[in-house]
Amino acid sequence: MYLIIINVLLGILAGLALGLTDTASTVWAVVWGILTFIAAQLLAGYLVQKKVKLEMEKVQEILNNGKNHLQQKIGQWQMRPPGSIKDAQKIIEKEQKIFIDRALEASSGLEKFNRWAPLMSKQVNALRLQLHWMNKDFKQVDRLLPHVLIMDPMMACIKIARMHMRKEEGIDKVFKKHSGKVRNEQGVLIYALYSWILVQQKEIDEAHKVLIEGCEKVENEFLKRNRESLANNRVGHFSNTPFGEEWYALHLEQPKMKVQRQQRFSKRPY
Numbered sequence: 001m002y003l004i005i006i007n008v009l010l011g012i013l014a015g016l017a018l019g020l021t022d023t024a025s026t027v028w029a030v031v032w033g034i035l036t037f038i039a040a041q042l043l044a045g046y047l048v049q050k051k052v053k054l055e056m057e058k059v060q061e062i063l064n065n066g067k068n069h070l071q072q073k074i075g076q077w078q079m080r081p082p083g084s085i086k087d088a089q090k091i092i093e094k095e096q097k098i099f100i101d102r103a104l105e106a107s108s109g110l111e112k113f114n115r116w117a118p119l120m121s122k123q124v125n126a127l128r129l130q131l132h133w134m135n136k137d138f139k140q141v142d143r144l145l146p147h148v149l150i151m152d153p154m155m156a157c158i159k160i161a162r163m164h165m166r167k168e169e170g171i172d173k174v175f176k177k178h179s180g181k182v183r184n185e186q187g188v189l190i191y192a193l194y195s196w197i198l199v200q201q202k203e204i205d206e207a208h209k210v211l212i213e214g215c216e217k218v219e220n221e222f223l224k225r226n227r228e229s230l231a232n233n234r235v236g237h238f239s240n241t242p243f244g245e246e247w248y249a250l251h252l253e254q255p256k257m258k259v260q261r262q263q264r265f266s267k268r269p270y
Helices: 002-020 026-077 085-113 120-134 138-147 153-165 171-179 185-200 204-217 221-231
Strands: none
Touching: 002 026, 026 085, 026 120, 085 120, 120 138, 120 153, 138 153, 153 171, 153 185, 171 185, 171 204, 185 204, 185 221, 204 221
16 A cells, blocks of 8 residues: 555656646646556566565475475375374374464565555465465464455365355355356366265255356366266265365365385385
């Protein structure tokens, strides 16, 4: 907001300077004033976005390093499992919380741009909402949801998933609003999610219609498979597990961790 005010004043000053000094006619003074505002706004916007990008990259780096560390640990568990599946899940959740909390702390570096860039506070809230969602901190998610702009399919999926958890009404309206913006593969999950919810509610015909619409918009093997399962009355074959981490990230189903215990007398390769 500050940038807009400063640049408006800059444009006015430029116009007045040209007009009062008879350097340009009144009309041209106004024109140059407007052009000055536009040029200043573009330049300032570019510089601010560049700094915002640097702060976002810090947050992303923390997340990437944390995820890579977890993947390495899970890979090691294929040979040396930590115990039970529940023990493994607890370790994952604990370590994930550590790097997500670090990412949340790093996101405070974006707050200084709130008054300089329009809607910046909503972007910061959206980032933090996704981090709290990863942490399963649903109290914070519920607090932030009314203060974010839902601009991408994943954020829409988070809202729909949370509404389903809370057994709220109006999921169909949220789906229709955001599924209408789907134009590519990124929007597949919103169809997978809503059809899954309908299947849970035993609304099989409606779920089938949703999948038909989704398959008409985007080309996806898993959507087609679920559509065919419902069309042939094989509801038990309906599954979103092939979507992998993208699906499990919505916290509606838990992944089944497969670990292979090493045989006691097996020979190790060298």
